[in-house]
Amino acid sequence: MYRLGVDLGGTNIVAGLVDESMKIIDKVSCKTNLPRSAESIIEDIAMLCKKVVNQNHLEEAEVASVGVGVPGTANRKTGFVEYANNLGFDDVPFVKLLENQVSWPVYMDNDANAAAWGEYKAGGYKDDSFVMITLGTGIGGGVIIDGKLLRGVNYAGAELGHTTINFQGKPCNCGRVGCFEVYGSATALIEQTRYALEYEAAGENKKKKSLLWKLCGNNLNKVEAKNVFDAVAGGDYFAKKLLDDYTTYLAEGLANVINIFQPSVLCIGGGVSKAGDVLLNPVKEKTNRLIYSKNSAVNTNITIAKHDNDAGIIGAALLGLEGES
Ligand SMILES: [Zn+2]
Known part of the structure; x- marks a missing residue:
């Protein structure tokens, strides 16, 4: 089973396909192109997720979840990004908007939390x-x-x-x-x-x-x-x-x-x-x-x-594993 991890940054959006050994199999990206609406950014996240799954010849059912690291206050309980100053987000129902566009359950967390989690788990500490x-x-x-x-x-x-x-x-x-x-x-x-x-x-x-x-x-x-x-x-x-x-x-x-x-x-x-x-x-x-x-x-x-820029993607992907437990 694979998981998708997304690093939503102020400059680039990167979606990575992560396997069970916490390795990134492939990643795709696009420019964040700020300022623009949350809806438009979320459409691109969905597009990137589908693209990386398709180009690796996987069925959508072989992917368990999508996790997104957001540079702001990501309320996991309500699914809202309450505040992200760099993105111009203010009370965005992020999880719902993305779940409307993809077939996988969506999890999110603050981007630095996701990076710490990815480095911690994949780094074998x-x-x-x-x-x-x-x-x-x-x-x-x-x-x-x-x-x-x-x-x-x-x-x-x-x-x-x-x-x-x-x-x-x-x-x-x-x-x-x-x-x-x-x-x-x-x-x-x-x-x-x-x-x-x-x-x-x-x-x-x-x-x-x-x-x-x-x-x-x-x-x-x-x-x-x-x-x-x-x-x-x-x-x-x-x-x-x-x-x-x-x-x-x-x-x-x-x-x-x-x-x-x-x-x-x-x-x-x-x-x-x-x-x-x-x-x-x-x-x-x-x-x-x-x-x-x-x-x-x-x-x-x-x-x-040890994992530098990839830690955020790995950690975001692992949010699904944590969310299911
Ligand atoms: Zn300050």
């Missing part, structure tokens, strides 16, 4: 407590305690990106200031890089000599998080300073998470996590200096996700 932080456009959080996702009373639990690390800091789109995601997301790293190149490079000549400036094509609008890590590898001074500041912000946010949950594993996922040890090593060192439990014999193992 044996630990009872596990937290995944996804560094992307924002910062997503998923918390697993005693082998179960922590969803909160209103399904908005584990929004770890919206915990404050600087209450006099920059504004966040959630309404607070100084949220972890304002300093620690991939978007934040890109903004920090643009700012450094524009204002901190002392004089045009110094900027022009910077490898970071070359890697972004001498264009501030083309800066990517990856440029920083590549420039660090090439020994660039600005990039090293940027990485030092960025990992300092990350450590503040991660230490908060560890102080609250003290999980066995804290796993970092999302695009930025592809940097690997160049990111992980300073983050570990700085976080371990900040945590309350620094003198304990046992501490949280901070690590990089």
Whole structure:
């Protein structure tokens, strides 16, 4: 039996066909093309689900369920997406709308919860407590305690990106200031890089000599998080300073998470996590200096996700398994 897992993002919608060993057999995608109506987005989700089943020559009866990871507050009890600011969703009867278009039962959860669940299950972690932080456009959080996702009373639990690390800091789109995601997301790293190149490079000549400036094509609008890590590898001074500041912000946010949950594993996922040890090593060192439990014999193992972008699809697919139990 197969299951479908859908990662509904602000840029792309990806539907994956997942087998019983939690492997993705095939996936198809389309652009989210915001802004547009929830109905129109849900039509595309249904189209992608049918497409990936058809192109793998499967009967619809060989697929048990569809699960969708939604970037917002996904109330599993009512089937409504109560709020998804990036998608412009406000009280959308998501499960009903999608079930009207497909022959499979539909399950949904917050996208970061789905990613944490997918990484936890498919990654073969044996630990009872596990937290995944996804560094992307924002910062997503998923918390697993005693082998179960922590969803909160209103399904908005584990929004770890919206915990404050600087209450006099920059504004966040959630309404607070100084949220972890304002300093620690991939978007934040890109903004920090643009700012450094524009204002901190002392004089045009110094900027022009910077490898970071070359890697972004001498264009501030083309800066990517990856440029920083590549420039660090090439020994660039600005990039090293940027990485030092960025990992300092990350450590503040991660230490908060560890102080609250003290999980066995804290796993970092999302695009930025592809940097690997160049990111992980300073983050570990700085976080371990900040945590309350620094003198304990046992501490949280901070690590990089094994399944990266696929975790969200696998976790979404597995929601059906959880929903049936
Ligand atoms: Zn916030």
